[in-house]
Amino acid sequence: MESTIFSTKINLTETQLRPRKRDLMLLFYRDPRLRPPVLEEMLPDLRRVMASAAQKYCDSTTPHLHFDELMGEGNLKLAELVSKGHLEKQATRVNFFKYATSCINNNHRSRVQKYRFTEKRTGQKPPPREQRQYTAPTENAEKGIAPAAPAPTPEYHKNVDLSLDDPDLALQVSDSHDNSDVDSKAIDWGFSAEAADYAFHLTPVEKLVFHEMLMPSEHARVYAEDAALFKSKGGKTEIKIKDCHKAKAIGITPELFAEAVLSIQSKIKAYRMATTQEQDQEAKRNFTIAHLKQIFVLQIPPDTDDCVVRRMLTMAARDQFDKMTPQLSEMLLEVGAKIPRSIGGDKLACYGVLYQKNCRQCNTCDLRHSCNVEASNIGLTKMSISPKLLGARQTRTPAVLARYEDEMESTSKVSTEDEAEIIEHLDETFQRDQRNGKPHYFHSVGTEKNRRYLFCIEGNLPLKLRFCNPSDALKSKLEGKQKTWFAPAKASLSEIISLIEQHSAETFE
Numbered sequence: 001m002e003s004t005i006f007s008t009k010i011n012l013t014e015t016q017l018r019p020r021k022r023d024l025m026l027l028f029y030r031d032p033r034l035r036p037p038v039l040e041e042m043l044p045d046l047r048r049v050m051a052s053a054a055q056k057y058c059d060s061t062t063p064h065l066h067f068d069e070l071m072g073e074g075n076l077k078l079a080e081l082v083s084k085g086h087l088e089k090q091a092t093r094v095n096f097f098k099y100a101t102s103c104i105n106n107n108h109r110s111r112v113q114k115y116r117f118t119e120k121r122t123g124q125k126p127p128p129r130e131q132r133q134y135t136a137p138t139e140n141a142e143k144g145i146a147p148a149a150p151a152p153t154p155e156y157h158k159n160v161d162l163s164l165d166d167p168d169l170a171l172q173v174s175d176s177h178d179n180s181d182v183d184s185k186a187i188d189w190g191f192s193a194e195a196a197d198y199a200f201h202l203t204p205v206e207k208l209v210f211h212e213m214l215m216p217s218e219h220a221r222v223y224a225e226d227a228a229l230f231k232s233k234g235g236k237t238e239i240k241i242k243d244c245h246k247a248k249a250i251g252i253t254p255e256l257f258a259e260a261v262l263s264i265q266s267k268i269k270a271y272r273m274a275t276t277q278e279q280d281q282e283a284k285r286n287f288t289i290a291h292l293k294q295i296f297v298l299q300i301p302p303d304t305d306d307c308v309v310r311r312m313l314t315m316a317a318r319d320q321f322d323k324m325t326p327q328l329s330e331m332l333l334e335v336g337a338k339i340p341r342s343i344g345g346d347k348l349a350c351y352g353v354l355y356q357k358n359c360r361q362c363n364t365c366d367l368r369h370s371c372n373v374e375a376s377n378i379g380l381t382k383m384s385i386s387p388k389l390l391g392a393r394q395t396r397t398p399a400v401l402a403r404y405e406d407e408m409e410s411t412s413k414v415s416t417e418d419e420a421e422i423i424e425h426l427d428e429t430f431q432r433d434q435r436n437g438k439p440h441y442f443h444s445v446g447t448e449k450n451r452r453y454l455f456c457i458e459g460n461l462p463l464k465l466r467f468c469n470p471s472d473a474l475k476s477k478l479e480g481k482q483k484t485w486f487a488p489a490k491a492s493l494s495e496i497i498s499l500i501e502q503h504s505a506e507t508f509e
Contacts, residue, residue, distance in 0.1 A: 035092060035093055036090075036091065036092065036093070037087055037090055037092065037093045037095075037096040038093075039082060039087060041093075042093060042096070042097070045097070046078060046097075046100060049074075049097070049100070049101055049104065050070075050071055050074035050075065050078070050104060051071065053070070053074065053101070053104050053105055053108055054067050054070035054071050054074060054108070055067065056108075057070060057108040057109070057111070057112055058070055059112075059116065062115055062116065064111060064114075064115040065111060065112065065115060065116070070108055070111070073104075073107055073108070073111065074104050074107075074108075077100075077103050077104050077107050078100060078104075081099070081100060081103060086099060086100075187207075189207060189211050190211075190215070191211070191214070195210075195214060197271070198210070198264075198267075198268050198271060200302060200303075201267050201268075201271060201302075201303060202264060202267060202303060203303045204303075205260060206260050206263060206264050206267075206303075208250055209246075209250070209252075209257060209260040209261065209264065210264055212246045212249060212250055213246065213261070213264075216241050216245075216246055216249070217246075217249050217250075219248070219249035220241050220245045220246045220248075220249035221239075221241060221245075223245040223248055223249060224239050224240060224241040224242065224245045225239050227245070228240070243257055243258065243261070244257075284334075285334065285335060286302070288331050288334050288335055289309060289313075289335055291331065292313055292328075292331055292332070292335070295323060295328065296313070296316040296317070296320055296323070298312060298313075298316060300312065306336070307378070307379040308379065309335065309337075310335065310336045310337045310338075310377075310378045310379065311378050311379040311380060311383075313332060313335060313337040314332075314337045314338040314340075314353060314378050314380070315385070317332055317337065317338075317339065317340050318340045318348055318353065321340055321342070321348065324339075324340065336377075336378075337378070338352050338353055338374070338378055340353075343397070347395055347397075349397075350371075350395065350396045350397055351367060351371050351374065351399070352371055352374030352375055352378070353374075353375060353378070353380060354375075354380075354385070354396050355368070355371045355372050355374070355375035355380065355381060356396075357381070357421075357425075358425060358497060359396065360494065361396040361397070361398050362396065362398075363492075363493055363494035363497060364398045364492075364494050365396075365398035365399050366398075366399055367399045418493040418496075419462070419463040421493065422463065422465065422493070422496060422497070422500075423457075423463070425497060425500070426441050426455060426500070429500075429504070430442060430443060430444065430454065430455070430504070431443065431444040433453075435453070435456075438456055438457060438458065439456070439457045440453045440454075440455065440456050440468075441453070441454050441455040441456075442454055443504075443507070452468075452469075452507060453468045454467070454468055454503060454504060454507055455467060455468060455500070455503075456468060458486075464486060465486065465487060465496070465500075466484060466485065466486055467485040467486070467487075467499075467503055468483075469483075469507075470485050470503055470506075471503075471506050473506075474499070474502055474503055474506065477499060478499070487499055
C-alpha cells in the first residue's frame with residue numbers, strides 16, 4: 001500500500017498567509033498610543049504603578065493593608081488580567097495601562113472597605129445610609145433637658161484606632177519573664193529529626209561544625225573545586241570536599257575542626273549507647289536543673305559542662321541561702337552541687353567550697369585535703385571567688401580535729417601530700433633549673449647573669465628542701481650550719497610555706 005504521509009497537499013489561502021494585524025503594528029509602530037501591549041516591555045512601568053497604588057492605600061496598623069500585602073494583591077490582579085486575555089483585547093499600551101490601573105486601585109479600595117470600615121473590623125453592623133445620624137453631646141442633656149433634633153451624620157467620620165504600641169496611649173503591658181530553654185532567636189540549622197537530637201547535646205561551635213559535616217556550604221565546595229582544578233592534569237576531574245575545605249569555609253583551623261569532630265563523635269556515641277534507664281536519669285536531671293534555674297534565676301544552656309553547672313548552683317545556693325528548703329537541698333544533691341550549711345548567724349560553712357591554695361586559714365585546717373577534693377569536684381579550685389560576692393559568707397573557719405598524745409609527734413611532721421603541695425608551690429612561684437643533677441629554684445625575673453638560686457631539693461623521700469644563702473633573721477628559724485640550712489623537722493606545712501615566702505621576699509628586694 002502506497003504511503004500518503006508526504007503526498008498530502010495543503011492549499012494555503014491568501015488569508016492564512018497574511019500576517020496578523022498585531023504583528024504588523026508591533027513591527028512598524030513605536031508610539032505607545034499605537035503600539036499593542038507587550039507584557040515584557042510594560043512590566044517595569046506596571047510595577048511602579050503597583051508601588052504607587054500600594055503606597056497610597058497602605059496602613060501599617062492592620063496586617064491586611066501592609067505595603068507588601070498590597071504589592072502581592074497588585075501582582076495577583078495583573079496575573080488575572082493576563083490569564084483572562086485582556087492583554088490581547090486591549091488595542092494599545094495606553095488602553096491596557098488605564099484598564100490595569102483601574103483594576104488595581106479598585107482592588108485596593110475594596111480591601112480598605114473590607115478591613116477598615118465594615119462589620120468585620122468594628123464588630124457592629126452599620127445602619128442603613130438613610131438612618132445614620134450623629135447626635136452631638138450638649139450641656140442640656142446633663143441638666144435633664146430634652147436634646148435638640150439630631151444632626152445629620154457627616155459624610156466622612158474617621159474611626160478611632162487604639163493600639164498597645166501607641167506612645168500617646170499611656171498604657172504599658174507587663175512582659176512575663178520566661179526561663180524556658182526555648183529561644184525565639186535561636187539559629188535554625190535545618191537539621192533532620194535525628195540530627196536535631198544529636199545537636200541538642202553539642203556546643204554552638206560543635207553545632208556549626210556538625211552542620212558543615214552534614215551539609216557542606218558553598219564556600220567549602222568552591223575551595224574543593226579550586227583544589228581539584230589546581231591539581232588536575234587534564235581529562236576527568238574528581239572533586240572531593242575534605243575536612244580542610246570545611247574548616248576553611250567556617251573560618252577555623254583544621255586542627256580545631258578535627259578536635260571538634262572527635263568531640264562530636266564521642267557525644268553522639270555516648271548518646272546512642274545510652275540505655276533507657278540512663279536516658280530517664282538524664283531527663284530527670286535536666287528537669288531538676290530547669291527547676292533550679294527558675295528558683296535561683298539563672299541562665300544555664302543545655303550544653304553546659306556538668307562541672308560548671310555544679311559550680312553555678314553551689315554559689316547560687318550560698319548567695320540565696322534564704323530560699324533553701326529540704327526539697328531544694330535534695331534537688332541540689334541530685335545534680336551534684338554542694339549544699340550550704342549554716343554555722344550560726346549569717347555565716348556558712350566553708351568546707352568544700354572556699355578552699356584556696358596557699359591560704360593561711362586553709363593550710364592550718366585539718367580538713368584541707370578532703371576539702372581540696374570536694375572543691376575540685378565542683379570546679380572551685382580553678383577560680384578565685386571575689387570577697388565582694390558573698391560578703392560575710394566568704395569567711396574561712398579552720399577545723400581542728402582531736403588528737404591523741406601518741407599521735408602528736410606523727411601529725412606534727414609533714415606528710416607526703418604536704419610535700420607534694422610544697423613542690424607544687426615552688427613550681428608555680430619560681431623558675432626551676434637543674435644544677436649538678438638537683439632541681440634549683442630562682443626568681444623568674446632578671447637576667448641570667450644576676451640569677452640567684454633560692455632553694456634546692458636535696459632529697460625526695462623524705463623531702464629535704466635546702467635554703468640557699470638565707471638572711472641572719474631567717475637562719476634563726478632554720479636548722480643547719482654554714483651553707484646547709486633546712487626547715488625544722490617538726491615544722492608544719494603552713495610554717496614551711498611561711499619560711500619560703502619570707503626567703504623569697506628578702507632575696508627579691
